[in-house]
Amino acid sequence: MKSHLWQYFRAWEKFWMGASGETQVRALRVLLGIHLLIAYGIRAMDWKFLYSRDGVANWKNMREILPMSYRFSLFEWFSGDAAILIGMGVFLGLLALWCIGKRNVWIDLGVFVLHVSFLHHNLMVAYGMDLIVTFFIFYVLISNFKTREFNGLSIAYRFAQIQVCVIYAYSGWEKLKGVAWWRGEALWTVLANPQIARFDFGWTSHLPMMIIFSTYVTVLWEIYFCVLVWVPKLRRLTLFIGMLVHVGIGVTLFIPHFASLMLLTYVVFLTPAELNFLQNKFKMLARLPIRTLSKP
Amino acid sequence: MAIGRRVILHLFILFQLLVVLVTPNRDSFLGQKVTPFIDPYINFFEFASSWNFFAPDPGPPPLLIEWEQLDSSGIAVSEGHFPSEETYFFNDIKTRRVALTRFFVYSDQRHLEIWGAYLCRRHRDANGFRLWKSVGSIANLFDVQSGKRSARDPGEFQKTAVGTHFCKRDSKT
Numbered sequence: 001m002k003s004h005l006w007q008y009f010r011a012w013e014k015f016w017m018g019a020s021g022e023t024q025v026r027a028l029r030v031l032l033g034i035h036l037l038i039a040y041g042i043r044a045m046d047w048k049f050l051y052s053r054d055g056v057a058n059w060k061n062m063r064e065i066l067p068m069s070y071r072f073s074l075f076e077w078f079s080g081d082a083a084i085l086i087g088m089g090v091f092l093g094l095l096a097l098w099c100i101g102k103r104n105v106w107i108d109l110g111v112f113v114l115h116v117s118f119l120h121h122n123l124m125v126a127y128g129m130d131l132i133v134t135f136f137i138f139y140v141l142i143s144n145f146k147t148r149e150f151n152g153l154s155i156a157y158r159f160a161q162i163q164v165c166v167i168y169a170y171s172g173w174e175k176l177k178g179v180a181w182w183r184g185e186a187l188w189t190v191l192a193n194p195q196i197a198r199f200d201f202g203w204t205s206h207l208p209m210m211i212i213f214s215t216y217v218t219v220l221w222e223i224y225f226c227v228l229v230w231v232p233k234l235r236r237l238t239l240f241i242g243m244l245v246h247v248g249i250g251v252t253l254f255i256p257h258f259a260s261l262m263l264l265t266y267v268v269f270l271t272p273a274e275l276n277f278l279q280n281k282f283k284m285l286a287r288l289p290i291r292t293l294s295k296p
Numbered sequence: 297m298a299i300g301r302r303v304i305l306h307l308f309i310l311f312q313l314l315v316v317l318v319t320p321n322r323d324s325f326l327g328q329k330v331t332p333f334i335d336p337y338i339n340f341f342e343f344a345s346s347w348n349f350f351a352p353d354p355g356p357p358p359l360l361i362e363w364e365q366l367d368s369s370g371i372a373v374s375e376g377h378f379p380s381e382e383t384y385f386f387n388d389i390k391t392r393r394v395a396l397t398r399f400f401v402y403s404d405q406r407h408l409e410i411w412g413a414y415l416c417r418r419h420r421d422a423n424g425f426r427l428w429k430s431v432g433s434i435a436n437l438f439d440v441q442s443g444k445r446s447a448r449d450p451g452e453f454q455k456t457a458v459g460t461h462f463c464k465r466d467s468k469t
Contacts, residue, residue, distance in 0.1 A: 016309055042386045056396065056414045065409055070339035116342050124399045124410070125392040131345040135316075138341065149301045155309065163316060170320040170347035178352035185437065186354045192434045192447040195358040195379075195394055198387075202447035205440040254387040254394075 021157025023272040025143045026101070027279075028160065031264040032136060033098025036111075039129065039257040040095065040118075044088045050122055051075075051084045057122035066123060073120040074113065084121075087114055105144040112137045129258040135163050136265065160268040165226035167262075172222030181219050184212035196253050218245060229269055239266050311337075320347045358432035358450040359394075359401045363415060366424045366460070377430075401429045404458045412461025424462040430455045 049055050059076060062068060075083055091114040094107050115137055119126055139160045145152035180186040188211050191201035204211060221241050228238040243263060250259035267275060315334055318327050338344045360379070364372040379393040400407040407427055415425045432450030439445040 012306075016306075039388060042388045043392070045386070046389050046392070050392065054417055056410070058410065058413055058417075061410050061413055065406055067339075070336040071342070072340070119342050124406075125396050127391060127395045128345075128349055131342070134342050138343075147301075149298060150305050159312065159316070162313070166316055166320070167347050171349045171351055174346070174348040174351035176352075178354070180353045181351075186350065188437050189434050190350060190354045192437070192440065193354075193358060194448045194450055197447075200446070200448050202435075202440045205437045205447065208437060208441075211437075254391050257388055257391075 016158055017151045017154050019154040019157050020272075021154055021268075023275050024268045024270065025140065025153055025157050025160070027267045027270075027275055028136065028265070029098050029103060029140050029143075030101055031267060032133070032140065033095050035257070035261055035264055036115075036133065037092060037095040037099055039261075040088075041092055044092065047084060047088060050125055051118070052081045053079075055122075057124065059121070062123070068120070071120045071123075072117075074117040075121045087117065090114065091118070103144070105141070108137070108141040108144055112141050127255075127258070129255070129261050132167065132258075132261060132265075136160060139163070157268060160265065164262075164265050164268065165229065168222045168225040172219055172225070175219045175222065181215060184215045187211050187215045187218070191252065196255070198252055198254055201252065214248075217241070221245065235269060239269060242266065315343055319343060320345065322346075356398065356401075356431070357434050358453075359397050360430040360432075360453060361397055361400050361407065361411060362428040362430055362455070364426040365415070365419055365422045366426060368423045370423070372426065401431070404429075407458050408461050413464075416461070416463035422463055424460055426460050427458040428455050429458055 043050065047055075051057060059073075059079070074087065078087070090110070094110045094114070097103075097107055098111065115134065119130055119134065139156040142159070143153045143156035175181040175186070178186065180189050188204070188208075191197050191204055191211075221238070225238060225242065228234045243266070246259040246263045250256040253259075270278070311334075314330065315338060318324070318330055319334070319338055321327050322331050360377045362377040363375065365374045365376075367373050379390065379397055384390050400411050407429065412425055412427060416422060430453035432453050435445045435447050435449055435451070440447050445451070
């Protein structure tokens with residue numbers, strides 16, 4: 001009995017401490033940096049409405065009405081529009097450092113603190129992307145810590161993988177409570193919602209079987225992702241279906257940042273060889289315009 | 297000492313796993329038992345999310361929050377609605393406005409006190425605002441198929457009164 005328990009403990013330790021994950025976490029940081037620099041750069045353009053003194057978020061109001069206990073923001077102590085603008089500038093600057101691969105615990109901590117500060121300063125305009133990102137920035141921060149006992153990189157890598165699985169699992173299970181998903185018409189209610197659909201998808205009403213099929217594939221894939229992605233022979237197919245789902249979301253709905261964020265988290269499921277392959281392909285594509293233009 | 301650090305480390309991993317696994321389902325028995333202990337941690341780091349994207353149903357239908365600006369005699373002098381029909385080059389700007397609208401539609405108290413106060417800050421000559429929330433509908437697939445309705449048509453909005461927010465001095469300045 002004791003030897004079995006010890007075996008399980010060793011397996012647990014190997015899972016959490018023994019994974020490499022350096023390439024994946026490094027890629028995650030760079031891709032997150034690019035993604036967040038764009039997403040929060042766009043959010044910064046709307047700063048007056050979202051965060052300024054004359055904007056929709058009034059800290060005193062929110063503290064009285066919303067469940068704000070233990071939710072702090074730097075802008076509670078450094079209030080005023082100047083502080084918001086400086087905070088935004090620093091935040092975007094730190095994200096730019098992530099984009100070029102610069103890292104240390106202070107940069108990562110700065111990104112995390114400022115991200116949470118902006119989130120808490122106006123929770124009303126947060127949506128899925130902001131909440132998901134919080135976890136991955138936290139894991140990137142953990143990856144900085146390494147001692148004899150604590151391999152932060154490995155722990156961060158494993159938590160990032162588990163986080164993606166948890167997001168899909170809960171999202172899928174929650175869909176099982178919905179009548180529209182059982183009936184197969186859920187995708188239609190999304191495409192026919194002019195507040196979230198980008199274009200007129202009325203033409204899809206002539207393809208009801210496509211809608212029903214896509215609805216069921218989406219919910220089944222979400223529910224089983226957390227198992228299938230760990231099966232070596234099914235990992236790539238699982239990630240490929242996910243890519244189709246999220247590209248579809250990005251193209252059809254007004255939430256491209258959410259779609260691209262979920263896609264970039266897939267790097268934690270790729271091997272270093274696959275990441276190097278993608279990186280080389282990307283470099284080749286990036287050089288293509290230059291090569292084409294420089295041809296006689 | 298090394299063993300002690302190892303134990304703390306594994307306790308942290310277990311704790312974070314508990315947060316990640318239990319927080320999205322806080323209404324469960326385990327969730328209700330541990331929430332009082334993990335709430336400060338969850339709120340501090342903003343790990344509170346239920347991961348219910350387009351779930352249980354991919355609603356809600358199109359939503360609007362509407363208002364009438366009242367003068368000192370209580371007469372409506374202008375009206376407006378949010379989000380506006382303005383199109384934005386960057387989708388994120390529209391997405392956050394839709395998120396804000398949903399936030400207010402789901403709670404009349406927030407709608408009255410936060411949105412009402414914001415309108416007062418924006419319209420410094422207003423005495424108050426009468427507020428409504430409006431809910432549209434999603435076109436039926438067969439209606440769209442037969443051409444009776446466009447998929448982009450939110451239909452007739454069902455308007456519900458929320459209340460009146462009177463501008464206070466600290467809202468006006």
